[in-house]
Amino acid sequence: MVERRPFSNLLAHLILWAGIIVVVFPVYYTLIASTHNPRDIFNGEIGFLPGGVPTENYKAALFAGAKQVKTTPATVMMLNSLAMALMIAVGKIAISIISAYAVVYFNFFGRMFAFWTIFVTLMLPVEVRIYPTYKVVADLGLLNSYWGLSVPLIASATATLLFRQFFMTIPDELVEASKIDGAGPMRFFWDTVVPLSRTNMAALFVILFIYGWNQYLWPLLITTDATMDTIIVGIRRQIVTSDANTDWHIVMATAVLAMLPPVAVVVFMQRLFVKGLVETEK
Amino acid sequence: MAEVGLKNVKKSYGGMQVIHGIDCAIKDGEFMVLVGPSGCGKSTLLRMIAGLEEISAGEISIDGRVVNDVEPKDRDIAMVFQNYALYPHMSVYDNMAYGLRIRGLSKAEIDERVNKAAGILQLQELLQRKPRQLSGGQRQRVAMGRAIVRDPKVFLFDEPLSNLDAKLRVQMRVEIKQLQNRLGTTAVYVTHDQVEAMTLADRLVVMNAGVAEQIGAPLEVYAKPASLFVAGFIGSPAMNFLAGKISGDGRAVELAGGARVALADGRFASSAGRKVTLGVRPEHLVQDGAGTAAHFQLAIELVETLGADTLLHGRIDGKGDGLIVRVDGATMVKSGQTLALHAPPGALHLFDGETGKRLSD
């Protein structure tokens, strides 16, 4: 135990509170702003208390979008984001677990080469390879489609390495016991590896869902049709240079809406993987 | 039930050979123990029988069928691992049933077999638990259960008790032996613990650096160790070794320190003058009464009281070779004392000074 000294305790708490305020205040202010009418926001008269028109603002944001610059309603954009984030998260997990399984448990020709190739792609996130990737996606006719939004982001070195690290901690005896029990590679994968990876999958799902949800550059580039906008791109579209032409109440409401699914995923999955962390044992 | 035959079995990893040609015929229903120091290749040999390790040269057969190229699952064996290797995410029941399901047995038959094994091993109450909710001994039982339900021709055990505490180890040792007796299944058991080896084995294979130094029943190995290595490995505390040479008349060993130890009449007459190592077990040295000629004067340096017995560590004449003697626990001796000891001719072992092989008697 660290020695208890009142002064250092106080200091620690002050720093923590300062941190909390820095993080929470913008969120709080967005939430407050999303309940005021546009005139008050524009005149800077909203203060720190909730306004009177939450339902109207959220209804407008969800089903109509901004008025002055015409944008897509948030329901459509959230659906796009959801599709993209889910496809990325599920796709990445599926592909990585399979490739990690291959690299760890099979002795095929070019195994180390495959491993290093995967490893090297760590250094090539979308932003670095964006032009060639765009070209490929365009040539495949995937612009303005969910596939175009998600597939180029699915290949993932990080998740593969994570699973690889985890598989290496599964004792060899378990593989051998399976062999003696008569389980082939497929059965071992489904009956043992996948169930044991549940916790890792849940954790990865949270991270990858948020990663997919928050994508900005890539969707901005490959979607030209406004109905394909993701919500992150959509918020940016609602904001125009001249303040007077921006429907700030819609922007604020949309921003709040954009935060909800990641929060929901964290809250829901957290229970699952905390439970998993406590329970699993190899 | 089946015999297991090993014919000149060898194993190399890359260029390094770790098993140097082992021949051994394990009889039907026999409990065979592979024993030896760490790294001598016991596990490797067992894993070759299981099919988890490729056989570099030689031949392994189970029930008359050569299994060199047979998959582990088709060898009709069951293995119990040192760390149990239970599936952590499956219940005790599923751990035992898993292999049977893969083999396509009917639900009813699986249920019957698992329940029967659970009955034998007293696991009925635990069938729905996960491995992490079990104690070490219970996990060990589940691992055995998983082996039993398969009704294999051969059980393979790789140090199954070494993760248990001393008391439980003794209890499980007895259980394993009883179980194997009852089922009558051939078993191959790996251990580095010579007490475990002696108590469990019908016969044992003493291994050293990839070679089978001796194969035989426990008492035979104890009474007539085939080499210096076996003599030193089997028996606790280890046999005392003294360098010397056989006297000109072949009736005694002249030790380096000058002492003469009489041999049984004429047994080694033909080897007169040969350099030998004389071996005598601590429990066979006797305190010299009035009559017999003492062979050694042991200056006692350390007294270990075990209760039933007392171990005396000392040096011959206070300066020569170290020697350990086991005496009755009631004996009152203190370090610093000198004890006259006699080595009865019947209890002496002679090993060739160069090769370490036992000199036939």
Ligand SMILES: Nc1ncnc2c1ncn2[C@@H]1O[C@H](COP(=O)(O)OP(=O)(O)OP(=O)(O)O)[C@@H](O)[C@H]1O
């Ligand atoms: N995969 C491997 N590659 C290279 N050498 C190996 C491999 N597995 C085992 N060995 C070597 O083979 C020898 C025998 O190993 P083995 O595991 O059979 O020993 P052991 O008798 O079971 O020892 P322990 O009592 O410590 O388990 C050792 O010298 C070990 O270093």
Ligand SMILES: [Mg+2]
């Ligand atoms: Mg071993």
